[in-house]
Amino acid sequence: MSARVLMVQGCTSDAGKSTLVAALCRWLRRRGVRVAPFKPQNMALNAAVTVDGGEIGRAQAVQAQACGLAPHTDFNPVLLKPCSDSGAQVILHGRAIGQMDAVGYHGYKRVAFDAVMTSHVRLVEAFDAVVVEGAGSPAEINLRANDIANMGYAEAVDCPVVLIADIDRGGVFAHLVGTLALLSESERARVVGFVINRFRGDIALLQPGLDWLQRETGKPVLGVLPYLHGLHLEAEDALPRDREAKPAATLRVAVPVLPRISNHTDFDPLRAHPQIDLRFVGPGESAPRCDLIVLPGSKATRADLAWLREHGWDMAIARHLRYGGKVLGICGGLQMLGRAVHDPDGIEGGAGSSAGLGWLDLETTLTPRKRLRNVGGRSRIGDVPVRGYEIHCGVSTGPALAQPFAQLDDGRGDGAVSDDGQVAGSYLHGLFDHPETLAAMLQWAGLAAARPLDIAALREASIERLADMVEAHLDTGRLAALLEGDACIP
Known part of the structure; x- marks a missing residue:
């Protein structure tokens, strides 16, 4: 039996895709589901060494931890590590195959997509569920041809897509509706719902907007995730936004x-x-x-x-x-x-x-x-x-x-x-x-008298917080139907 596949795509970079995938992976693991993370193509300079001797994005290593798995190159078969404003080292299945500029890589995507599908097949044969993370935004129309990171992959494997947007940036409804508008008809049909991330405040004040969004698009809001302070998760690539005040720092x-x-x-x-x-x-x-x-x-x-x-x-x-x-x-x-x-x-x-x-x-x-x-x-x-x-x-x-x-x-x-x-x-x-x-x-x-700190324990506690967040703030019934029961793309 093949695994069920659910993909998380974002309206922007750093919308919360990596975090939501990790959260869903731990939530599914709690339910006894054998789950694996997957990111077809990643562009990041934060990398992890895998159990099979390759390298993948660190975000996929965190997601593997959420699944109770050692990092593996199949979790991120294509990794791009920028070395200039227009070029990157290309890594397939954990191994560097050379450097390419943006135009050269665009022509190479068909080869890269073969690597993506090879890993996809292995994962769906080995697990009950695969939670997939997109890259950037599916609405980058200049990159739509030969796309392997977002809807190109989703269309090829015929999987449903959850679209996440960051309300803390502002303009969240424009992000969601605008992204949908730039998708093809078949891609829009593939989107099964929205998640709004990093919300602060009274949800009652947001409800009129949520009602409008569902009427306007015909898509359900699967949940509104709160802004979680104090998470200790490794970033995919972006440097931390905030610098925490520490009165005891010496x-x-x-x-x-x-x-x-x-x-x-x-x-x-x-x-x-x-x-x-x-x-x-x-x-x-x-x-x-x-x-x-x-x-x-x-x-x-x-x-x-x-x-x-x-x-x-x-x-x-x-x-x-x-x-x-x-x-x-x-x-x-x-x-x-x-x-x-x-x-x-x-x-x-x-x-x-x-x-x-x-x-x-x-x-x-x-x-x-x-x-x-x-x-x-x-x-x-x-x-x-x-x-x-x-x-x-x-x-x-x-x-x-x-x-x-x-x-x-x-x-x-x-x-x-x-x-x-x-x-x-x-x-x-x-x-x-x-x-x-x-x-x-x-x-x-x-620092002569440093207090003990175990970052691994903090990361594990953060992953547990994410799973709690899924339980408290997402429509787990719909999610379970998508990943565990009979569900199809509307």
Whole structure:
């Protein structure tokens, strides 16, 4: 028996598609349904390493957690990782197959769609239900030809679609009605209902609009989801909108927002920690006074290194270290802290070499083969267990590696720590996810008595909150009919 498939599409990016899919996945799992998440095509620089040795978007890893599953490449068969304003690395079934510009990829979509359908078939054969997340908006009419991310997929597999819109942005009724108007007749018929997301206030004041929407479109409103504060879920790609006020914060951390910043979810535990004031510092903002500067991962290391210099971060880091501050580089950030970054094959842009910031005695050469693995070991800082995942195509060499940041279980050393202990770098994403490592790193950065924090437990609690939200605010009868009983597209 094939699984039932339900797709969630959004009127805009960041409308809440990823969150709703995770919520539905956990709700179904609670009901004893064997459910899997699916996103045919994703464009994101936040990636996770899968159990089968590939990479997928981090949002699909969260959705897999909601299903009680290990992340798998079938959950996100096509991943696009932008490396410029017009080009991206194309990843099929977890493996990079090369870089393409937008026009080139548009012609390649037929091949990508074969990968999508291969994964779709495997999932519907293995599970009772598959909850699918669209990408962006189905109303982007310039991208309708050969679409594989939204209605193109829904039409091919003949599945119903729920359309979600974010009321916190404003214009929610225009978003929903306008999106419907730009769909074809068959696509409009495929939409089985609306979900309104991030509502604050008295629902009675919204009811006249909901009644109008149903009369105008003939589509039911399946529910209005409240604005949930304090969720700890990894973002698909967008940086956090809000910076939470923390009266008890004593450790200040600054992260430059590189143009091609990747895996900024590394910093979720720092954002959640009540004693840490984490600030993402964007273009035009000066580096603030802080205790720790973290250089994040990058999809375009040499270009982002040039951006750091253009914005004065090289001098800011020198001044920060002169006054006793600490600096940590993660993945691309580690590479930037070395003496040079070489890209002889043009892996991340034009071929060439760039001088690094020079705080660690190592050099990095980018190579075509990407390293993808989940690893464990022991950190030199604090002598504590460390776990994380590697997603990089750089090979680093040099004397600094004789003092590795961590000794891994497979016998390799990872990263480096400077002789004076002020500068450290690691290839491991997810360093702060594990309580012992987080406590040791915070002590190294200057927080002597850090409160314990387990981000994995917070994420699990957030997923449970989402499932509670489904029960309380969505029409679960209609949803159950779509995913468990006999239902068809009206």
